[in-house]
Amino acid sequence: MTSEIGYGGLAAAMVLSRIFTEATWLPRECTEYGMQRFTVTITSFLLIAVIMIPLFIAAGKTAGGDLISAISQRSKALGAFIGVILSVYLLFAASETALRSHYYASSTVFDSASSLYFYVFVGAALLFAVYKGLEASSRTGVIIFGGLIFLLLLMTAALLPEIKPDRLYPALIDDEESFFPQVIKELSENAEALIFIALCGRVRGRSRSALPVYIAVSCALMLFMTFLYNTVFGRLTPLLDFPFYTLSSVSDITLLHRINGIDVMVWVMASVIKAAFLTFAFRETIKGAFGSEKAAKPLSYAFALASLALSGLFTVFPGMFEPISKLCSSGIPLAAVVLLVSSAALLCMRERGEGRKGTSFLTKK
Amino acid sequence: MKKIAFIIAAVMLLSGCAYHTELDKVAIVEVVGVDFADGEYTITMQYFNTDAAGGVTAVDSSAPNTVTVSASGKTIESALEAVSYTSGKETMPGSAGLIVFGKDAITSFRDSVGFAVSHYSGNPQSYVCAADKAADVVNVKFSEGNASVEKLRMMMEVAENMGLTVQVQLYEALEMLCCPTGSLALPLISTYSGNTDTTEDGTGIIIKGGALCTDNRYADELSTDDMSGLAFLSRGSGKCDMTLRYRGDDVSVILYGISTKITPSFYDDVLGLDVEVSAKCKYVGNDLNDPYGAKDDIERICEKETVSRITSLLEKTVTAFGADVCGLEYKIRSYSPEIWRAISANYREYLKNCRFDVHCKINTERFGIMQG
Numbered sequence: 001m002t003s004e005i006g007y008g009g010l011a012a013a014m015v016l017s018r019i020f021t022e023a024t025w026l027p028r029e030c031t032e033y034g035m036q037r038f039t040v041t042i043t044s045f046l047l048i049a050v051i052m053i054p055l056f057i058a059a060g061k062t063a064g065g066d067l068i069s070a071i072s073q074r075s076k077a078l079g080a081f082i083g084v085i086l087s088v089y090l091l092f093a094a095s096e097t098a099l100r101s102h103y104y105a106s107s108t109v110f111d112s113a114s115s116l117y118f119y120v121f122v123g124a125a126l127l128f129a130v131y132k133g134l135e136a137s138s139r140t141g142v143i144i145f146g147g148l149i150f151l152l153l154l155m156t157a158a159l160l161p162e163i164k165p166d167r168l169y170p171a172l173i174d175d176e177e178s179f180f181p182q183v184i185k186e187l188s189e190n191a192e193a194l195i196f197i198a199l200c201g202r203v204r205g206r207s208r209s210a211l212p213v214y215i216a217v218s219c220a221l222m223l224f225m226t227f228l229y230n231t232v233f234g235r236l237t238p239l240l241d242f243p244f245y246t247l248s249s250v251s252d253i254t255l256l257h258r259i260n261g262i263d264v265m266v267w268v269m270a271s272v273i274k275a276a277f278l279t280f281a282f283r284e285t286i287k288g289a290f291g292s293e294k295a296a297k298p299l300s301y302a303f304a305l306a307s308l309a310l311s312g313l314f315t316v317f318p319g320m321f322e323p324i325s326k327l328c329s330s331g332i333p334l335a336a337v338v339l340l341v342s343s344a345a346l347l348c349m350r351e352r353g354e355g356r357k358g359t360s361f362l363t364k365k
Numbered sequence: 366m367k368k369i370a371f372i373i374a375a376v377m378l379l380s381g382c383a384y385h386t387e388l389d390k391v392a393i394v395e396v397v398g399v400d401f402a403d404g405e406y407t408i409t410m411q412y413f414n415t416d417a418a419g420g421v422t423a424v425d426s427s428a429p430n431t432v433t434v435s436a437s438g439k440t441i442e443s444a445l446e447a448v449s450y451t452s453g454k455e456t457m458p459g460s461a462g463l464i465v466f467g468k469d470a471i472t473s474f475r476d477s478v479g480f481a482v483s484h485y486s487g488n489p490q491s492y493v494c495a496a497d498k499a500a501d502v503v504n505v506k507f508s509e510g511n512a513s514v515e516k517l518r519m520m521m522e523v524a525e526n527m528g529l530t531v532q533v534q535l536y537e538a539l540e541m542l543c544c545p546t547g548s549l550a551l552p553l554i555s556t557y558s559g560n561t562d563t564t565e566d567g568t569g570i571i572i573k574g575g576a577l578c579t580d581n582r583y584a585d586e587l588s589t590d591d592m593s594g595l596a597f598l599s600r601g602s603g604k605c606d607m608t609l610r611y612r613g614d615d616v617s618v619i620l621y622g623i624s625t626k627i628t629p630s631f632y633d634d635v636l637g638l639d640v641e642v643s644a645k646c647k648y649v650g651n652d653l654n655d656p657y658g659a660k661d662d663i664e665r666i667c668e669k670e671t672v673s674r675i676t677s678l679l680e681k682t683v684t685a686f687g688a689d690v691c692g693l694e695y696k697i698r699s700y701s702p703e704i705w706r707a708i709s710a711n712y713r714e715y716l717k718n719c720r721f722d723v724h725c726k727i728n729t730e731r732f733g734i735m736q737g
Contacts, residue, residue, distance in 0.1 A: 169698040169705075234695065236540035249489050250536060 004204045009138035011213040012145040014192040017274040018218040019148060020097075021189050022225060023244040023267055024104040026325075033237040036174040036182070037226045044186035045219040051335055052193060052211055054342035058349070059200045059208035066201020067345045068288030074348035082341055083289025086194060087282055089337060092324060093191040094278040094307035098122065099314050099321070101271030108245050109264045115315070119308055122272060126304050129276035134202060137280070141273045147266050151248070152224070154259055158251035163231045188331040191278075193338050198281035201288070279304045389415040392454040395431060395514040398499030399441060399477065400467035408444040409435040409500040410456065411514075433504055441477060459488045462514040464535065465554065467499040468576060471583035475542040478535065489536035492518060495551040495576035495583070502554050505568050517570070521552055524572050528605025528620070530592045541690070545712045548579035548688035550587055550595055577681070579688035587681060594678030597625055597642055597671065598691040605644075609666050611659065618667055620644040620727065629697045631704045638679075638693070638721040642671055646729045660729050668725040675723045683721070687713035 031037060058067055068086070072079025102118050110118070129137045173179050192214060200207040228247055229237045240246045248263035283300040287293055314321035327333060398409035414432045436447030449456045470477060478493065496502045507516040524530040530552045533541075541549035553576045559569040575587035575595070587595075593605060605620040623644040630637040648663050682688040694712070698705040708715040 164692075164695070166692070166699045167695050169695075169702055171702045233536065234540050234692075235543040236536060239539070239543060246489055246536070250534075252490060 004202055005135055005138040005199075007203050007205065007207055007210040007213070009142055010196070010199060010203055010207070011210040011217070013138060013141035013273055013277050014195055014210065014214040015217045015221065016141055016145045016148060016270050017097075017192050017195070017277065018190065018214070019221055019225075020267055020270040020274055021100070021191075022222055023242070023263075024100040024271075025242060026100060026103060031226070031229060031237060031243060032178075032182075033230060033233070033235050034174045035169055035171045035230075036179060037230070038223060039172045040179065040182045040186055041219060041222050041226060044183045044190075045215055047183065047187050048190050048193070049212075049215050051187075051338050052215070052342075054346060055193070055197065055338055056208050056211050058342045058345040059196075059211070060206075061346075061349055066199075066284065066288055067197055067341055068285055069201065071341070071344045071348055072289050072291065078344055079289045082344065083285050085337060085340075086198065086285045086289070089191075089333060090194055090198070090278050090282045090285065091303065091307060091310065092328065093194060094275050094282075094303070095310035095314060096321075096325070097271050097274045097278065098308050098311035101268060102311060102315065104242060104245075105264060105268055107241065109261060115312070119312065122268065123305070123308050125272045126275050126279070126308070127301065129272060130279050130300055130304050134199070134280045137273060137276045140269075141277070144266065144269045144273055147262075148270070151259070151262055151266050152221070154262070155248055155251045156228070158259065159228065159232055159247065162250060163228070164234070165231060167231050167234045168227075184331040185329055188329045188334050190334065193334065195277050195281045197338070197341050198284040198288070199277070202280075202284065275304065275307060278307070386455055390454055392432075392434075392449075392452055392456040394456055394458050394461045396463045396465065396503050396517065397458055397461045398465045398467070398496070398503035399470045400499045401470040401472065405437045405439060406441050406444045406470065407435060407437045407500065408441065408448050409433060409503040410448055410452075410458075410461075411503050411506075412452075412454075412456070431506055433506075435500060461488065461491050463492050463494065463517055465494055465496050465499040465502050466551070467496055468583050470499065471495065471576065471578050472581075474578055474581045474583075475539070475547065478538055478542065489534065491535045492521065493533050493535055493538045493551055494521065494554055495578075496554045496556075501556045501568075502570065505556060505570055506566070517554070520570065520572060524552070525596070526604060528593055528596045528607075528623075529589055530572055530575065531596050531599055541692070542578075542581060544689060544692070544694055545709065546579055546687060546689045546716070547581045548577070548682070548686070548690050550575040550577050550592065550682070550690045552576075552592070553586065577686070577688060577690065579682075579686045579690075584686055584688065585681065587678070590674045591678045591681055594674035594676075595691060597623060597675050598627070598640070598678070607667065607670055609663070609670060611663065611666060616663070617649055618663060619647040620667065620671070621647065627693065627696045629693075629700050629704055631701075631707060636697075636704075636708055636715045636719045638719060640675060640679075640721060640723040642675065642723070642725045644671070644725075644727055646727045648729055664727045664729055667727040671725040671727070672723045675725075676721075679721050679723070683716050683719055685717075687716040689716060 025031065055067075068079060068082060071082060101122065102115065105118060106113065106115065129140070196210060196214075200210070203210065225244060229243045232247060232250065233240065233243060237243055245260055245263055248260040251259045279300050282303045283296045286296045286299055292299075392410065392412040393415075394410050394412045396411040398407075398411075400407040400409070411431045411433045432452075434448055434452045436444055436451045438444035438447050445456065445458060464478075466474075466477065502517075521530060521532050525532050531550070533549060533551055538549055538551070541547075552572055553574050555571055555573045557569045557571065559567060572589070574589045575592040576583060577585045577587050596605065603621065603623050605623060607618050607620065608615050609618060610616075621644065623642065626641045628639040628641070630639065644667075646664065646667055648659065678690075682690050683693075689712070693716070694705070697708070
């Protein structure tokens with residue numbers, strides 16, 4: 001191990017990554033107005049918590065070891081299979097991150113800027129983050145997470161006169177037909193589980209603690225954002241491509257007339273951190289699944305560049321992106337990957353554990 | 366240290382490589398007026414005159430502080446492009462502090478307002494108001510200060526503080542237009558020929574009431590009293606100045622700490638709204654012998670006037686058009702989702718047949734006494 005991070009650092013990066021997805025809606029992915037959104041968020045996080053229980057148990061039993069290496073040590077074929085699936089999913093998640101970030105930045109304050117600038121600057125920042133490594137990126141992630149909390153506090157203070165609590169009403173579900181699809185959609189947006197699967201082996205101490213922290217903090221922040229959308233914009237919410245950006249545009253305090261500049265800054269940096277963590281996840285997957293330490297580093301640079309190129313391709317040919325996005329939005333790939341990895345790890349542990357009378361066999365590499 | 370020096374040098378030197386527009390090539394828009402006539406939209410823009418800022422004083426008196434430019438097009442977007450072409454400047458409509466819609470331009474209003482937010486550089490905090498003819502308002506140049514928009518906005522802010530109107534921001538207008546009846550009431554500004562010193566050509570500007578928009582189009586004109594009623598029902602400033610007739614004289618009272626509670630009910634397929642307003646009152650009397658003698662009478666007159674203003678607004682909007690201009694939908698749903706479910710499919714008709722009871726309780730807490 002060249003570097004390790006604390007579980008707080010991993011959790012902060014995962015929360016930042018999840019909230020980034022929430023704040024940068026892609027076209028036609030509008031959030032609804034209504035109390036149902038609160039219920040959808042709580043239900044989806046409860047579901048993801050249930051799905052992650054095996055992962056939580058498996059991570060707890062690895063005693064600092066990483067799951068993919070553990071599976072690979074037991075069965076190379078299964079390890080390689082999981083490695084390939086994870087790598088493909090991570091590549092899609094990274095390219096989607098770049099796509100969201102590009103679409104968001106070019107639709108808001110940089111509306112007349114060339115796409116080339118985005119790819120050059122964000123690409124350079126991403127490569128630099130990959131070069132500096134997991135530890136440095138984790139520290140930066142914590143700082144940006146602090147920036148996000150500062151932004152939220154600033155916006156809340158500025159929006160206090162605009163908050164109209166009578167827009168909240170006592171109901172849990174407004175439309176039964178749309179409820180379940182919305183839950184699944186939100187569930188599928190927790191690609192951060194992939195980051196945890198690949199990086200839990202790089203966490204000092206109790207790596208699994210990152211999961212409940214991630215779920216609780218992400219859920220709380222998303223509920224708070226929904227509260228702001230509902231009470232400030234009411235029925236206008238579904239018409240806004242980026243409700244959080246519009247909230248920051250409406251935020252008016254004496255010193256900073258509009259704080260949408262800070263908003264864009266936070267999300268562009270968050271996208272870099274998310275893409276960097278997905279790249280690190282890919283690197284660890286390659287190391288764990290294929291045992292190729294040497295190839296992992298150059299491959300991670302190639303991964304970062306490929307994700308940017310793929311996002312550029314998705315921008316030019318949205319027809320390519322939509323079917324993959326639709327498949328991922330079904331929640332099946334995410335649930336399948338999480339359950340496959342955790343059950344495979346648990347099974348491997350059980351088989352080996354019997355031979356060793358229940359002692360933990362997975363040790364740090 | 367070397368790294369920091371490199372970063373500072375890069376920031377300072379590389380910024381020149383980026384595409385940029387000089388400030389005097391940009392029209393920093395203050396007010397946008399939108400009119401519609403003969404199948405064409407006309408956009409009138411007042412923008413800051415950068416050439417006037419080079420004088421000895423902050424505002425060069427030898428050059429106009431603002432420049433007005435106007436152009437037409439089949440759509441608002443094409444009219445905006447024509448304005449850029451006519452002025453020879455890159456226009457920034459997102460910087461506009463005020464957007465004035467002529468009554469005739471308030472058709473398909475949601476789409477019309479949408480132009481201002483379709484640009485991501487648009488300003489959702491811009492104020493929106495109506496005028497008989499928007500160009501007339503935008504063409505007025507105030508002789509004091511360098512930004513007409515500030516003067517216009519101050520006029521509306523003062524009126525709102527006096528409880529005579531309710532200002533509407535762009536995002537609020539859009540939000541109201543998204544509601545089931547697509548209704549809102551905009552402050553209505555009008556110009557008059559006069560000899561006022563505050564404007565360059567002596568034209569005066571007044572806020573003469575409100576413009577009722579419903580079903581996404583202009584419907585009717587509201588009086589100042591109606592707009593005052595709206596201020597009571599919506600958030601407003603929580604304050605209202607009233608001039609009342611008492612014993613043959615005009616007396617002024619100030620209502621403050623205004624609180625409004627709307628309780629919906631639903632019996633026999635009829636929607637009912639119980640409106641309760643309470644406020645504190647400050648009355649400036651001129652009878653030193655019996656300063657408290659008028660208390661009860663003044664309170665009664667205030668209550669009557671308040672009820673009259675609110676009732677008038679509800680009759681002109683809710684009863685006449687089924688228009689919900691004060692977010693009644695939210696209040697109904699917040700109070701009882703069941704009532705909302707029962708009426709939502711035919712909300713406008715339920716509003717037209719709505720029964721409302723308006724009650725008011727004024728409590729005089731302060732007296733200002735002056736020698737009569």
